[in-house]
Amino acid sequence: MIYRTLLYILGMAGGLMVCFLLLPARLPGTTLMGYGTNWLLIWLVGWSLRRPVPIAVGVGICLGLLQDTLVLPPEAGLLPSHSLGLGLSGGLTAMLEKQRYIQEDFISVALIVFAMVVVTETVNALQRTVLGGEVIAVWSDHQRIALSSAVLTSLWSPACYFPLSQLRHWFYRSVNQT
Secondary structure, three states: OHHHHHHHHHHHHHHHHHHHHHOOOOOOOOEEOOEEOOHHHHHHHHHHOOOOHHHHHHHHHHHHHHHHHHHOOHHHOOOOOHHHHHHHHHHHHHHHHHOOOOOOOHHHHHHHHHHHHHHHHHHHHHHHHHOOOOHHHHHHHHHHHHHHHHHHHHHHHHHHHHHHHHHHHHHHHHHHHO
């Protein structure tokens, strides 16, 4: 039992590390109109489906802070943080599952990922507007960024979600058998 739990934790952490390392990579098929796939959001949605809302929000905020350390230079000052959008996305995903609006299949996960990318990019655009960005420029960029990133990320979501889902099912089956 202990080795299965350890394997489960290592598998989830390994999946997170792969997603974190893929974030800055621009591999063929992972960009659209210059915008890349949001791998951390895919992992967060897949992980948050069976978690309590406060924990999903906390993990989303932590992932957003990790993403900020990767993409924002230290001297940047007040720039939009990914932690607000990812925290909100984690909480909304956990709430969706609790309400039983979704099933755990590829189409549902892809639709949720699509919606959560739009939520995350909208929160980012709101932050840019509040921090003094030009409103017309911010929101015209938002449309292009949100749509291209949402389409691309939802198309790649099964590639990340399927292994994590299989690992979770394997772990819960093994726990229930003992």
